[in-house]
Amino acid sequence: MEGFLFWFCGTLMFLGGLMMVVQRSAVVSAVWLVFSFLCAAGIFALLSAPFLAVMQILVYAGAIMVLFLFVIMMLQGPVLDGERVPIKKGLWPFIALPPAAVIILLVGWVKGEGLRSLGDAPAPGFGTAEGVAQLLLGRYLLAFELISIVLLIAIVGALVIGKRERKLPWK
Amino acid sequence: MEITLTHYLVLAGAVFLTGMVGFIVRRNAIIMMMCVELMLCSTNIVFAAFSRVHGDGGGHVFVLMNFAVAAAEAAIGLAILVEIFRRRRTVNVDNFKALME
Incomplete structure (x- = not known):
């Protein structure tokens, strides 16, 4: 199953x-x-x-x-203008490079390590709302507080960027 | 056949690869951002898989952190995109050559 x-x-x-x-x-x-x-x-x-x-x-x-x-x-x-323009021929090797690197890493890892089992069934409470909350408000409390600051900054940043007005000095 | 950790890792790698190729090949900035979201999601699978292997819920906490980072990234990125669209009337990244105009 x-x-x-x-x-x-x-x-x-x-x-x-x-x-x-x-x-x-x-x-x-x-x-x-x-x-x-x-x-x-x-x-x-x-x-x-x-x-x-x-x-x-x-x-x-x-x-x-x-x-x-x-x-x-x-x-x-x-929105979609220009998507039909084909990619320049000379760029293809550079485009293929990062995906090829990921494929080589992945294949190499699987070849080297073989199949690794997931192990025993986890303890009861693992991954439930209660289990995650215990960790979030216990061991990882600092990270939890910091991520709220990240979200706050993102909100303020999005507001500032999206605000309409702008009489740009150089226009 | 038993489903092992390797299966999950290869799945995550394949999804990550899809997002990466999409990010490189596509030129619509919105779709490029969605490819980034796909890559973030594939890393979440790796976090959850290793969390399951070690029997430690720490990985789950970091997946939640990743959700928050993805939300922040989407909010800021889309705000910038809307602002660029207001000035240039396009979201094709080939046309974005200068930051300030």
Whole structure:
């Protein structure tokens, strides 16, 4: 059962990501990305992290992607111009370089380490809301407080950047 | 066949690769940002997988941190994008050559 769910969610997640990359329309891309994130939530559930699965759907597939869809629909119109221009021939080796590096690393790692088991079933309470909360407000309290400052700065930054006015001195 | 840690890592690597290729090949800035989100999501899977292997919930906490960072990145990045679109009427990154104009 676990095997079937892994292959189901994993394949669909990968295909969703692939469709996101190849789609021309930004809205269709965003919807495929939401699909991919939902399958990622399934993967989290398989890894006995039910709280993360819920947060993945709420925060990622919900909040962040809605923000993306809002912006895409706000900017609709000449958004896609120039996408049809082919990439210059001489650039292809440079484009292929980073993905090739990742593939070589991955294949090398799998060859060297072989299959490594996930180990025993985790202790009860692992990955539930209570278990994560104990860590978040205990061992990782400082990181938790700092991330709230990051979010606050992001809010202020987005407000400042998005504010309309600007009589630029050099215009 | 038993599903091992390696399966999860290869899945995360494949998804990361997809996002990376998309980020390099696409020229629509919004889709490039969505590719970054996909890459962040694949790293979250690695965090959760190793957290499961070690039986330690610390990885889950860092996935939550990653969610917050992704949200901040999306908010700031999209705000910058909207501002650029107001001035240039395009989100094609080939046309972004100067930061200040």
